[in-house]
Every structure is written in C-alpha cells, then in structure tokens.
Amino acid sequence: MKDATPSDAAYVPSALQDFLLSDEDRAFRTEVRGMLASALAPLADRIENQDDWSAVKQGIRAIGEAGYLKLMFADLYRGSLSRPGLTHATILSEEAAAINYAFETTIGSALSAAYPLHKHARPEVRERYLPGILDGSEIGAICVTEPDVGSDSAGMKTRIRYDGATDEWVIDGFKRYISNASVADTYIVYGITDDAAPAQKGMTALVVPKETPGISFPRRYTFVGRRGCVVGEVRFEGVRVPAANLLGDVNGGFRIMLGMFNFERIILSGAALGVARTAFQIATDHAQTRVTFGQKLGCKQLVWDMIAQMSSRIDAAELITYRAAKLYDAGLSGKDLAKPAAMAKLTSTETACFCADRTVQVLGGDGITKEYGRAEQLFRDSRAMPIVAGTSEMAKYLIAGADMPALKPNL
Known part of the structure; x- marks a missing residue:
C-alpha cells in the first residue's frame, strides 16, 4: 500500500499536551503507548481490513492480562500507579483509539459492564462475572437501547418481573445497537419493573449470562465505520435469572x-x-x-x-x-x-x-x-x-x- 503520510502512529505530544496530568499520569501514558504498540498495532490491519472479531478479542485479552481493565477499580489494580482511576482509563482509551477506534469501543463496553458489577453486584455474583471481564478472557455488554429508546429511557419497553415461586427475575424485551451482542459472555440488562412509577423510579438492572435460555441475537449491524466491532440486537423471551443477579436495589436501575x-x-x-x-x-x-x-x-x-x-x-x-x-x-x-x-x-x-x-x-x-x-x-x-x-x-x-x-x- 502506498501511504501519502510518513507517520500514522499515535500523536507525538506538544508542549501543551497533558497540561492537567501529573508526572505519574504522563509516565503511564508512555507505558500504555509502548504496550499497545506491541499488542494492538500488529492487529489493526486484521481488524480494519478483515473485520476480524478474533483480533479484537485477542487485543482485549492482552489488555486484560496487562491489568489495564482494572484501572477503574483501585481495590483490584496491581500496576505501577499509586492512585489509578478514570484519568488512566481515559488515557488508555485515547491511546487505543489512536491506533484503532473499533478496538477501543470494546474496551469501553468492557468497562461499562464491569462498573455496575464491581459497584452494585452481590459478592457471589461479582466473583462469578467480574474477574473474566477484567482479565480479558470474557466480554461484557450493556443492554439499554431499544427501537423507541435511545437517549430517552422513559420509553423503555423491556419488562422485568419477579417470580416469587422460583425466586427468579423474568425478562421480556428487545434491545438494539448493543455493542458485543452475540459475542459477549455477560449482559447488563436494564428494564422496567414498576409501570406505575416514572421511568427514573421504576427501572431495574440485572446480570444475565449469555447461556441463559430465552436469549437470542436476531441481527448484527453493518456500519459505515468501526469495522471489527460486533453490534447487533438482543431479544429476551421469558429469560430467567436468579434473584441474586439483581444489581443494586429494585427500581434503582x-x-x-x-x-x-x-x-x-x-x-x-x-x-x-x-x-x-x-x-x-x-x-x-x-x-x-x-x-x-x-x-x-x-x-x-x-x-x-x-x-x-x-x-x-x-x-x-x-x-x-x-x-x-x-x-x-x-x-x-x-x-x-x-x-x-x-x-x-x-x-x-x-x-x-x-x-x-x-x-x-x-x-x-x-x-x-x-x-x-x-x-x-x-x-x-x-x-x-x-x-x-x-x-x-x-x-x-x-x-x-x-x-x-x-x-x-x-x-
């Protein structure tokens, strides 16, 4: 391939870049940039030109093994930073997207699924589903968007009800534009548990493993960009999960x-x-x-x-x-x-x-x-x-x- 640009590498910092960051933050950027150059950059061509999900997953596993998916969780992180946090996850996101944005999308989805598991799941549920996402061996997904629901969550049609006879939550609904649909192992699902309450007061969140009966994936979307990403639809028909899979409180979603x-x-x-x-x-x-x-x-x-x-x-x-x-x-x-x-x-x-x-x-x-x-x-x-x-x-x-x-x- 003839390339009209001498360098497509990550942006070289100017004197003004990183103005709000500490020396430790800057050192972390250098660390991340080096790791991604060896672990992600060689995969970029497969991701972009072959729409290769396996390459994305390979990269995610490398990020997880390096401990970078734990940046948001100080109690779990064991790397070089004294106070890891969102600043460093944002640096990771920036450096990954500089190489391949589709790859970064999967990082964002992983962290979005890990966040409620770490903060709101029961201990036994957290221990079952969180470690795999954070070490990159498993993939997470967030299920919010519906045909009539994007930014306006008030129109959510997915319904969640409690079955006292079996001590289970039952989900019926349809989600679309879900990142990692069909390839994710764990789904964080939002639905309405109280029809009489305002949408902000009657929504509940649950953890749903992929192997649960009643989940299907009708379609994968093809986008103008973001090749390598898997984004599609998820249908829930009488999907049952244990009561313990509730995140936070009922109606607290x-x-x-x-x-x-x-x-x-x-x-x-x-x-x-x-x-x-x-x-x-x-x-x-x-x-x-x-x-x-x-x-x-x-x-x-x-x-x-x-x-x-x-x-x-x-x-x-x-x-x-x-x-x-x-x-x-x-x-x-x-x-x-x-x-x-x-x-x-x-x-x-x-x-x-x-x-x-x-x-x-x-x-x-x-x-x-x-x-x-x-x-x-x-x-x-x-x-x-x-x-x-x-x-x-x-x-x-x-x-x-x-x-x-x-x-x-x-x-």
Whole structure:
C-alpha cells in the first residue's frame, strides 16, 4: 500500500499536551503507548481490513492480562500507579483509539459492564462475572437501547418481573445497537419493573449470562465505520435469572445507568481525542511534504486555517476531557458529574469529526482512498462518536439543563 503520510502512529505530544496530568499520569501514558504498540498495532490491519472479531478479542485479552481493565477499580489494580482511576482509563482509551477506534469501543463496553458489577453486584455474583471481564478472557455488554429508546429511557419497553415461586427475575424485551451482542459472555440488562412509577423510579438492572435460555441475537449491524466491532440486537423471551443477579436495589436501575453513562462518556471523549490527534498528524505530515504549485501544501493560507482550527480544537477538547476525568477521580458523581461529562463528550466527539473531515480535505483525493493511508478510515470511524453514548443534542440538553434548572426544555 502506498501511504501519502510518513507517520500514522499515535500523536507525538506538544508542549501543551497533558497540561492537567501529573508526572505519574504522563509516565503511564508512555507505558500504555509502548504496550499497545506491541499488542494492538500488529492487529489493526486484521481488524480494519478483515473485520476480524478474533483480533479484537485477542487485543482485549492482552489488555486484560496487562491489568489495564482494572484501572477503574483501585481495590483490584496491581500496576505501577499509586492512585489509578478514570484519568488512566481515559488515557488508555485515547491511546487505543489512536491506533484503532473499533478496538477501543470494546474496551469501553468492557468497562461499562464491569462498573455496575464491581459497584452494585452481590459478592457471589461479582466473583462469578467480574474477574473474566477484567482479565480479558470474557466480554461484557450493556443492554439499554431499544427501537423507541435511545437517549430517552422513559420509553423503555423491556419488562422485568419477579417470580416469587422460583425466586427468579423474568425478562421480556428487545434491545438494539448493543455493542458485543452475540459475542459477549455477560449482559447488563436494564428494564422496567414498576409501570406505575416514572421511568427514573421504576427501572431495574440485572446480570444475565449469555447461556441463559430465552436469549437470542436476531441481527448484527453493518456500519459505515468501526469495522471489527460486533453490534447487533438482543431479544429476551421469558429469560430467567436468579434473584441474586439483581444489581443494586429494585427500581434503582436509573441511578446505576446514570453513573455508567457519566464515565462512559468521559472514556469516549478520550477515544475521540485519539482519533482527532491521529487525523491531525496525518494532515500536518501531508501539508509539510506535499508540493503543489511549486510550494509545500502547508504554505497555502487556507490550509494554515484548517491546521490552526484542528490544533486549537484538540487542545480545548483535551482540557475539558481530562478535567472531567479528574473530577470523577476526585469523587464527583451522579448529576453533579453529568454536565462536565456531557461537555467533554460533546466537545471531543465533535472535534474528532471536524479533524477527520478536514484531514480528508487537506489530502484531497488521497484522503478518500484506502490505498493512501488511514484518513478515510478515521473519517468513517469518527462519524459514530457524536451519536453513541448519547447524541450531541442530548449532551447539549444536559449542559443547558444544569445551567437553567428551573426550565424544562421541549425535547
């Protein structure tokens, strides 16, 4: 393959990068970057060009064996960091997405499933399902989205009822756009247990193993980008799990989901930074080597404008992303964290789309062919970012809602 860009590697830090990070955080970034260069980078071609799920899973296993899936859980982590947390999971996400965003998606799903298991599961359930996810030998999935439910959980149709005769929970419902559907070993399922209560008061979360009778996977989706990801539908028909598989309290699922979404959005913000920075490096490399009209392309005023805008937006996105991560690690949670998490997600994912689009423009025809490097892949991959984990429009609602709490917006 001819490559129009000298380097598609992870972004080389500028003097301003990592402004909010400590020396220990920066050392961890270097550690992670080296590990991913050996464990993930060799798999990237199989993931992108062969849509190879086995390569994704191989990479996840390597990440788990390195202990990086335990970064969110200080009581389980045994690595080099003195105080591991979301900041470091976000660094991991950023560095992984710089190599392959589809791979990072599976990391995010694993952590999103591990979070409620670690925080809200009964001890025996936690010990059964959490270790495999954290060591990378098993895969987790989160089941929220439905045909009429995306950002608006109030319309959830999945129903969960308790059967006192057997001491079991029974699930009936249909979920779609579920990352790792059919390949995950453990599913965190959200459904309504109290029809009479408001949606935020009548939702419950359960742990459901894949082998449970009544689970089926009708369809896998094909996306414009994110090759290697497995995303599809999950149907629950009379699915029964033991009463102990309840996460937290009955009707307490919305609070669990809110906490999960907060850190999921921050981790995704890190992934968006990784995509934006890789695109930016491709653009700047090309602008400094391509000759047109007797000059380097980068000498053109309009190209300078695109480079300057990308650079400024990336720095802004980084600052707001790692501020949110540091706030989480300092103890901010729930509704208090919702606004900074939404701001990080909005800014970083829109930045990824902008940088990927402008990079294609800088490269011209080379930017829209697979034969000339990764620009077209980043363009396709980035487009999902302002949609998944809550749309940009939903992020704006959360931000403005926190600023004007007396008003109820017309969604």
